[in-house]
Amino acid sequence: DTGVSQNPRHKITKRGQNVTFRCDPISEHNRLYWYRQTLGQGPEFLTYFQNEAQLEKSRLLSDRFSAERPKGSFSTLEIQRTEQGDSAMYLCASSSVRGGGGGPKNIQYFGAGTRLSVL
Amino acid sequence: AQKVTQAQTEISVVEKEDVTLDCVYETRDTTYYLFWYKQPPSGELVFLIRRNSFDEQNEISGRYSWNFQKSTSSFNFTITASQVVDSAVYFCALPSYNQGGKLIFGQGTELSVKP
Numbered sequence: 001d002t003g004v005s006q007n008p009r010h011k012i013t014k015r016g017q018n019v020t021f022r023c024d025p026i027s028e029h030n031r032l033y034w035y036r037q038t039l040g041q042g043p044e045f046l047t048y049f050q051n052e053a054q055l056e057k058s059r060l061l062s063d064r065f066s067a068e069r070p071k072g073s074f075s076t077l078e079i080q081r082t083e084q085g086d087s088a089m090y091l092c093a094s095s096s097v098r099g100g101g102g103g104p105k106n107i108q109y110f111g112a113g114t115r116l117s118v119l
Numbered sequence: 120a121q122k123v124t125q126a127q128t129e130i131s132v133v134e135k136e137d138v139t140l141d142c143v144y145e146t147r148d149t150t151y152y153l154f155w156y157k158q159p160p161s162g163e164l165v166f167l168i169r170r171n172s173f174d175e176q177n178e179i180s181g182r183y184s185w186n187f188q189k190s191t192s193s194f195n196f197t198i199t200a201s202q203v204v205d206s207a208v209y210f211c212a213l214p215s216y217n218q219g220g221k222l223i224f225g226q227g228t229e230l231s232v233k234p
Contacts, residue, residue, distance in 0.1 A: 033221060042123075042210050042224030043164070056219055089162060095220065106220055110156075110164035 004111035006092050012117045013082055020078045021114045025094030032075050033108060034067055035091040036060065043091050049075060050097070082118045089113045121146050123213050125225035132201055133233050140196045140228045142211030148172075153187065153194045154212040154222065164210070170194065201232045 005024040013019050025032050030051050035043035046065070047057045051072040061067075064082075069075040079086055093108040122145040132138045144153065155167040168178065170187050178185045182202075186195045198205055208229045212222040 031219070033219075035222075040226070042212075042227050043222070044224075045221040048219045048221060050219070056221070091164065093164075093222075104169075106152075106214070107154075107166055107169055108220075108222060109166060112161060112163040115162070 004092055004094050004109055006090075006111035006114050008114060009112060010115045010117075012119065014119050015084060016081055018078065018080045019082060019116065020076050021090055021092075021116075022074060022076050023092030023094075023111060024074045025092070026096075026109060027073075029094035029096045029109075030072065031095045031097060031108075032069055033093040033095075034075070034077050035093065037089040037091055037113070038087075046077075046090075079116075082116075084118045087116055087118045089115050121213050121215050121223040123211050123223055123225035125209075125211055125228050127228045128226070129229045129231070131231045131233065134203060135200050136232075137197060137199050138201050138230065138232075140198075140209050140211075140230065142194045142196065142225060144192050144194065144211070144213050146192075146213060148216065151216070152214055154214070155185070155194075155196050156210045156212060156224075157207045158210065158227070159207040167196075198230075201230075203232050203234055206230060206232045 007022045033048040034046040037043040046061050047067050049069040064080045067077045091113045093110045095108045124143045151172045154169050156164045158164050182199045184197045208227045210227045211225045214220045
């Protein structure tokens with residue numbers, strides 16, 4: 001397994017358009033996290049899944065944002081009616097609560113991120 | 120509430136100098152972990168180390184070493200004989216275990232190592 005994969009790497013869109021990002025976690029990992037990072041700041045938590053269940057959402061996740069992990073494998077993050085303030089790097093991470101083949105438990109491994117620019 | 124503070128926004132050193140990155144944290148948990156991640160210009164956050172609050176022994180891995188002191192709530196990271204490839208943003212992070220282990224990150228320290 002090559003790690004956490006995110007697509008696309010870059011997305012440029014016009015204000016008001018919808019965008020969707022995809023994250024493929026490390027295959028043995030049952031937890032998947034989404035974070036948002038703006039320039040000069042540390043990543044901020046958005047939401048996380050354990051298997052297919054979305055267990056927590058941050059206040060940062062407005063009703064224009066929705067995330068899914070339909071079969072407990074890959075996840076998508078959709079932003080509807082994008083605004084210029086949504087411009088950021090969107091990072092995905094995965095971890096295992098059991099450890100084993102996916103590495104030590106409860107260590108989050110990150111993808112390279114999707115950089116969103118809203119014009 | 121969980122909080123991580125990295126007071127150094129930017130550090131610039133010349134290659135082969137030693138450099139220490141500071142991290143101060145706040146938590147009400149009695150047992151916790153602390154993490155360091157590296158973010159090179161490519162953008163991917165790379166896991167460096169995790170330490171348990173039970174273990175205050177310093178850890179050394181090659182040119183990297185970590186000094187964990189519970190008494191001062193600090194978890195500092197030292198790079199010995201820095202190299203240009205060490206140039207990156209470094210983040211200290213604290214998990215929130217009653218919230219699924221989500222990571223609370225500091226603001227990051229941008230390290231620039233010049234040849």
